Amino acid sequence: NAGVTQTPKFQVLKTGQSMTLQCAQDMNHEYMSWYRQDPGMGLRLIHYSVGAGITDQGEVPNGYNVSRSTTEDFPLRLLSAAPSQTSVYFCASSYSIGSPYNEQFFGPGTRLTVL
Amino acid sequence: KNQVEQSPQSLIILEGKNCTLQCNYTVSPFSNLRWYKQDTGRGPVSLTIMTFSENTKSNGRYTATLDADTKQSSLHITASQLSDSASYICVVTPRDYGGSQGNLIFGKGTKLSVKP
Numbered sequence: 001n002a003g004v005t006q007t008p009k010f011q012v013l014k015t016g017q018s019m020t021l022q023c024a025q026d027m028n029h030e031y032m033s034w035y036r037q038d039p040g041m042g043l044r045l046i047h048y049s050v051g052a053g054i055t056d057q058g059e060v061p062n063g064y065n066v067s068r069s070t071t072e073d074f075p076l077r078l079l080s081a082a083p084s085q086t087s088v089y090f091c092a093s094s095y096s097i098g099s100p101y102n103e104q105f106f107g108p109g110t111r112l113t114v115l
Numbered sequence: 116k117n118q119v120e121q122s123p124q125s126l127i128i129l130e131g132k133n134c135t136l137q138c139n140y141t142v143s144p145f146s147n148l149r150w151y152k153q154d155t156g157r158g159p160v161s162l163t164i165m166t167f168s169e170n171t172k173s174n175g176r177y178t179a180t181l182d183a184d185t186k187q188s189s190l191h192i193t194a195s196q197l198s199d200s201a202s203y204i205c206v207v208t209p210r211d212y213g214g215s216q217g218n219l220i221f222g223k224g225t226k227l228s229v230k231p
Contacts, residue, residue, distance in 0.1 A: 004158075033218070042119070042204070042221035043159075058218060090158050101147070101166075104219070106158030 002026050004107035006091050012113045013081040021076040021110050023091030029105075031094045032074040033058070034066065036087040037109075043090065049074055050096070081114045088112070117142040119207050119222035127228045132195055136225045138188040138205030146210040150179050150190045153202045153224065162190070162203075167210075195229045202226045 007022045025032065033048035045058030049068040063085060065077040074093075078085060088111050094104040119140045128134050140148070147166045151159035163172040163179040165188075171180045176193045192199055202224040209217040 040223065042223045044221075045218050048218060092158075101164055103161045103164065104149075106160070108158050109156070 004091055004093055004105050006089075006107035006110050008110060009108065010111050012115065013078075014115050015082060017081050019078050019081065021078075021089055021091075021112070023074045023076065023107060024072050025074075025091075025093040025105070026072065027093065027105070028071060029093035030071070030096050031102075031104075032068065033092050033104075034064070034074070034076045035090045035092065036060065036085075037090060038087050046076065046089075078112075083114045086112060086114045117207070117209055117220050119205055119220050121203075121205050121222040121225050123225060124223070125226040125228070127230060128195055130195060130197055130229050130231050134192050134195060134227065136190045136192075136203050136205075136227070138190070138222055140186050140188070140205070140207045140220075140222075142207040142209045142220055143186070144210045146208040148179075148181055148188050149206040149208075149219075150177070150188075151204040151206060153204060155201070159204055192227075197229050197231060200227060200229045 004025045030051050034046040035043040037043050044060050046064050047066040049055045052071050055066050088109050090109050091107040092104050094102045122137045149164045150162045153159040162174050162177050165172045165181045167183050178191045181188045204224040205222040206219050
């Protein structure tokens with residue numbers, strides 16, 4: 001099992017550009033989520049999905065879109081990049097959020113810089 | 116507002132020494148409390164998960180305790196090693212009164228440095 005994979009590892013964008021951060025998991029997990037991590041702050045939830053075809057907004061969804069066409073993939077789209085979106089982005093997955101013992105697995109992260 | 120506060124923000128200890136990290140939360144009711152270890156440049160990795168009815172959970176040299184009455188948790192690291200240098204994050208999952216779980220609430224983490 002590769003676990004949770006993310007690409008790219010690093011990305012530099014100019015303001016106004018768009019891009020897609022890729023996330024895939026091979027554990028047949030229902031629940032997938034995207035977080036951003038900024039210095040001095042805890043991880044903040046951007047969007048999440050409880051299964052293929054179902055997505056919902058988290059704490060900081062503005063400027064981001066997601067879709068979930070398959071169980072395995074959960075891409076995050078930046079529509080028009082802004083310097084405030086400079087951050088480290090983590091994708092995570094778990095069987096569900098229903099069981100109290102569900103372990104959430106995180107990907108290695110994508111470090112994004114917007115100039 | 117549901118919050119998770121961790122202390123200290125950072126900590127430096129010598130290799131072989133023990134240390135204890137603190138987590139206070141206002142999330143109520145909650146389903147479970149987790150501790151994660153995050154190495155620099157990597158994603159968080161789960162250390163322990165405790166439900167609201169559990170008091171302690173161990174994972175090797177890591178022991179987490181939970182006092183649901185005072186809404187406090189601690190992570191004790193025994194006989195620290197250089198590889199313990201990392202950020203340690205406390206995470207609480209809220210539970211609504213219907214029993215459904217909400218999304219995780221993360222603390223800002225404690226950065227631990229273990230020196231030789």
